Amino acid sequence: MRHSDPEGLYSALGVSPAADPDEIKNAYRRLAKATHPDTGDDASEVDFHKVYNAYKILSDQEARARYDRRFTLEDAEHSWLGIHPVKCSRCNRVTAQPRVLSFERIYSILLVSFQRPTSGIFCTRCAQTTAVRASLATALFGWWAVPFAPFRTLRAIGRNALGGTRDLESEQELLWQNSRAFAAQGNRKLSYALASKLTEADDPDIAEGARELTQDMEARGASPKKIKLKDPWRIKPLSAMIHLTLAAVLPVGIGGVVLQAIQPDPASQTRTRSIASL
Numbered sequence: 001m002r003h004s005d006p007e008g009l010y011s012a013l014g015v016s017p018a019a020d021p022d023e024i025k026n027a028y029r030r031l032a033k034a035t036h037p038d039t040g041d042d043a044s045e046v047d048f049h050k051v052y053n054a055y056k057i058l059s060d061q062e063a064r065a066r067y068d069r070r071f072t073l074e075d076a077e078h079s080w081l082g083i084h085p086v087k088c089s090r091c092n093r094v095t096a097q098p099r100v101l102s103f104e105r106i107y108s109i110l111l112v113s114f115q116r117p118t119s120g121i122f123c124t125r126c127a128q129t130t131a132v133r134a135s136l137a138t139a140l141f142g143w144w145a146v147p148f149a150p151f152r153t154l155r156a157i158g159r160n161a162l163g164g165t166r167d168l169e170s171e172q173e174l175l176w177q178n179s180r181a182f183a184a185q186g187n188r189k190l191s192y193a194l195a196s197k198l199t200e201a202d203d204p205d206i207a208e209g210a211r212e213l214t215q216d217m218e219a220r221g222a223s224p225k226k227i228k229l230k231d232p233w234r235i236k237p238l239s240a241m242i243h244l245t246l247a248a249v250l251p252v253g254i255g256g257v258v259l260q261a262i263q264p265d266p267a268s269q270t271r272t273r274s275i276a277s278l
Contacts, residue, residue, distance in 0.1 A: 009067065012054035017068065021059070028055040066219055080184035086174045089120035090130065096182075096190060097232060098174050101127055101164035103134035104156035106142035108149035113142070115156070117165075121174065124232040128239055131160040132246075139246040154247060161243035163235060172201045179213065192217045193229045 010017050013027040028051060035048040057063045085094045102119040118134055135157045142153030159165060175194050183191035191213070198210035218224070 009054040009058055012050045013058065024055065024058050028059070080180040083177060083181045083184060085178050085181045086121060088123040088126050090126035091123065093123060095123035096178060096194070097229065098122065098171070099127065099233065100167040100170040100174065103131050103160050103164045104138065105134045106138045106149070106153050106156045108142055108145035111145055113145040113149040113152055127164065131164060132242055135160045135243045135246045139250055143250060157243050157247045161240045163233065169202060172198060172203060172206055176206045176210065179210065183213070188217060188222070189227050192222050193227050196224065197229070
């Protein structure tokens with residue numbers, strides 16, 4: 001009965017979960033008479049209270065709806081047992097808040113400039129590492145074409161510094177997968193927190209499922225004020241500075257070499273003045 005009638009209320013009245021109010025009322029009257037200590041031949045006070053308590057909940061429309069939602073969620077959680085949490089495509093570790101990201105690498109030569117993005121499902125640590133590597137490759141090999149390579153290089157490094165290009169639709173699907181997987185594992189706080197982020201998802205099926213999940217858990221005592229997720233994806237100033245440094249190193253270095261080359265040699269100037277004074 002665990003996954004069809006959580007507390008055995010329908011079973012206590014001998015009806016199915018699809019029974020209408022009249023069926024429930026008639027079943028209660030029959031069983032109450034049969035089990036009441038004063039009227040039943042086969043009376044049992046325990047059985048009578050079981051029948052009475054079942055009828056008390058199932059005859060109340062709102063209480064029955066709450067019970068049925070619990071039944072629906074437990075059925076769902078049981079069916080979710082085969083769903084596994086999402087893993088980072090780089091380190092292969094479970095990540096509660098994955099992102100589907102693409103980091104740009106620009107390669108240029110003479111008049112040709114082309115892009116080779118690095119894409120995947122990332123945890124925060126692997127995303128930061130991949131972003132820096134992509135910016136480093138772009139800073140080294142992205143400048144060397146005219147006329148647009150410098151612009152594309154700076155744009156790519158800027159996007160990498162801001163966390164890459166996101167695939168929001170795929171991210172919502174992965175968060176919903178995680179929410180169900182953690183619910184099946186019994187980690188309902190994390191499941192609730194993830195579902196709360198999806199109640200306004202672009203996919204109507206995900207949004208509806210997330211709303212049902214959060215409503216059921218709130219009915220059981222989950223508090224939106226107490227269960228909140230930290231945002232591990234906030235842009236860190238130090239990380240952004242690394243990308244900006246990579247973008248500046250090569251141009252500044254080349255500029256320094258050029259300035260050094262065009263500056264007149266002090267020794268040559270001295271010799272020139274000496275010759276002129278003769």
